[in-house]
Structures are given as C-alpha cells and as structure tokens.
Amino acid sequence: MSSAERVLDEILARAEESSIFTDRDKLTPDYVPESLPFREEQVAKLAGILVQVLRGYRANNVFIYGLTGTGKTAVARLVSGRISEKARELGRPVDTVYVNCRMRDTEYRVLADILEALGRPVPFTGLSISELESRLRRVLEATGRRLVIVLDEIDYLLRKQGDNLLYRLTRMNSHLQRGSVTVVGITNDIKLVESLDPRVKSSLGEEEIVFPPYNAPQLKRILEERARLAFKPAVLEEGVIDLCAAIAAREHGDARKALDLLRTAGEIAEREGSPKVTVEHVKKAQSQLERDRVYEVVSTLPLHAKLVLLAATRVATARGRATTGETYAEYTRLAQALGLEPVTARRATDIISELDMLGILHARVVSRGRYGKTKMVTLAADRRSIENALRDDEVLSRLLPPS
DNA sequence: CCTCCACAGGAAGCGCAGGAGT
DNA sequence: ACTCCTGCGCTTCCTGTGGAGG
Structure with missing residues (x-):
C-alpha cells in the first residue's frame, strides 16, 4: 500500500x-497529557523558573535539551499552558507563545507567530524583520506584558537562519523600560548549540534543564x-x-x-x-x-545519492557486502547507463557515509592488510523497502524491474 | 620488521543559487 | 536592479593508515 x-x-x-x-x-x-510520569523534576524546575513572570519579574531564559521522545515538548507545553491559565486567573499581564521552529523555520515566521499571539497579527509577507521586531518591542513597552517564548526544535531555525533572532530576542530586555522577554529554547542537537555565538549561548543558558532518556x-x-x-x-x-x-x-x-x-x-x-x-x-x-x-x-535523496545507494544495494545483495571500490565501480556503470556524468570517488565515499548516518546503510572501516583499507558496506534497512522507494524515482525506475 | 594496497578523510577552492543589503 | 555574501555540492589534491604478505 x-x-x-x-x-x-x-x-x-x-x-x-x-x-x-x-x-x-x-x-x-501532539497530545499533551495532564500528568507526565518521571518528569516531575523537570516540570518543577521549569515551573520554578517561569513562575517569576506571574510575580511581575522577568524570568530567566531556559535551555532545554534531551534526545527525541524524552518529553521536552510535553513538559514545556504543560508548564507554559498552566502559567498562562494562572495569569488569566490572577489578571497578570503575561503571555506565553509556543513556536515549533521546524514548521516555522524563518525569523519572519517566528516573529509573526509571536506578534499574532500578542493579538497583533501581521501580513505573512511584506514587512522587514526589523519592522516586526520594533512592533514587538512597542507592544511590550506599551502594555508592560511579560512574554515567555517557547522555541521548540530550535536547531532547525539555527541551521537555516543562524542565531541572529535569538541574539536580538535575548537582548531586547535591555531596551525595554516595561515588559520583558523570556526565551525557552528546546533542542535535541547539543552540538549545534555549542557552535552558537558565546553571547547567545550564555544568555540562553541562564538555566538549563536536561531530559534523560x-x-x-x-x-x-x-x-x-x-x-x-x-x-x-x-x-x-x-x-x-x-x-x-x-x-x-x-x-x-x-x-x-x-x-x-x-x-x-x-x-x-x-x-x-x-x-x-x-x-x-x-x-x-x-x-x-x-x-x-x-x-x-530514500525518496528525498538527491539523484546521485540514490544511484550510489542502488549500486551498494546491488553489490551487497550479490556478495553479501560491498567495498567502497566495488560500489563506486557499479555506481559509475549505472550513471553511464543513464547518460549521467558520475561524481568522483571522493564524493561517493562521503555519500556512503551520509547514507550510513541516515541509517540506510552500515559502513564500517576495515583494513584487509595487503588488500588495502576500505569501508565494508551492508544494508541497514530492508532491501525491498529501499528498492521500493528507489523505484518511485522517475530516472531510476528504468534500472529497476517492477516488483 | 617493512611494504604497500585501497582506500579514508582533511583542506582548499570552485561554480552556483538564493537571500540580504543598498 | 545591483552587488555582496553565504551555504551547498562537488572536485582536486593531498596525507594518513591497519595489517597480510613478503
């Protein structure tokens, strides 16, 4: 099917x-349960930080990290949801915004979402980033509201747009007489955060919460x-x-x-x-x-990556495993059969490593002494699943018999 | 013990596309 | 409309290396 x-x-x-x-x-x-077993500690810590906004202070920025499926999003949504409920109940000028940076992966969209949550919607295009930013500043200044921004999967935004927005959001407080901004950043990619501008890193990392598996x-x-x-x-x-x-x-x-x-x-x-x-x-x-x-x-792979994968699949099926050299030779044949200029062997080894990281192939570096050093490639996924996905490619379908 | 295979994988740079700034 | 910049995919050139066979 x-x-x-x-x-x-x-x-x-x-x-x-x-x-x-x-x-x-x-x-x-995307269902947020009311109770989160084994996350009491994290809930308490986040709530303890964010409760400051209910008392009329700026809350510290928080940086949350943990692997996928460890409850980061659920905890953040639960706590921020309760904070805004309580704020309404007490009549405090507090707003919380949740933005998933994978869906909203440009600075403009993130800022647009924030403004929308504050009841100041903006057109989906047409304004400059700095205009949105000054509108946000003006709203906070005029209303004195304390804003908590939850940026989920922040690594997507960072990869695509860099840390500019983060830098300006965390710095906005120093320009505000009234109101404040608190950023809660969520990520499962710690490496990416290491590469942040140290100023952003230190201001976002005022508080850190770790989610173990x-x-x-x-x-x-x-x-x-x-x-x-x-x-x-x-x-x-x-x-x-x-x-x-x-x-x-x-x-x-x-x-x-x-x-x-x-x-x-x-x-x-x-x-x-x-x-x-x-x-x-x-x-x-x-x-x-x-x-x-x-x-x-597989279906979203670039053409030559698909070809290298097909080559590795063929050799590995015939021989049980494939070396880089065998894979490259087969790949070259396939490319030529399609009238394509093959990429170099150097690039091909990188493609094999990428396929390994994607969990489609296993590539292990081994030394065979006299017979040199190479990567032993085996399939990490079901062969028929791979071939199925490759067959859907218009160009490659000619190389694969219909199932 | 040394050699030398068959690559691994780092470094530098190129052409291109797309986005930002002016 | 234009330059400038950046990231990406790729090439070129390169040095490094585990261990079977001599």
Missing part, C-alpha cells in the same frame, strides 16, 4: 465507530497510562505494551516511538477487523514504521 493510500485509509477509519479505540488522538505526538519500565508505565485513555477496555493482549516499551527502549528510550508503535498496532488491528491488538500487530507496526521511514529518507 502506498503512503497516500494509507493516509486516506487512516482518515476514513476514523469516520466509523471504532472497535479498538475510544480516543486514538491520545496516542498522537526513559528506560523500559518507565516507558511501560507511560504506555499503560495512555492506553487507558485511548483504547477500549481489554483490547490489548498480554505483552503488547511490554513489546512496545522494549523496542522503544532499545532506541534510546524514545517515548514518541513507543506511542507510535502502540497507535499503529491499534490501527492495523482495526483495519484487519481484529477484536484485539496482539503482539503480532506490534511487529507489523514496527515494520510499517520502518518502511515509512526508509521511504521518507
């Missing part, structure tokens, strides 16, 4: 009465809690939650992954018309998620 069909399927499945779910959305990544028993508790909200009673077979937790624990304790597995397993069970979600459904869910991931990664 293509991913388009699957999406359609999913939507239509929700139209009819479900035999499995009571509320499937409780398992989606969950272990298997913790994931289990989290899943059990969510399952109670999402599934009809007793539809989960023995061992289903344990398996989801175990798989996700193996992948650096990623709670999102665990929830994805459980939700997808439920969806598969529903589609099959099964009255129960079984361990088998979880296994199917795992391979479906893996297929989707491979497709997503």
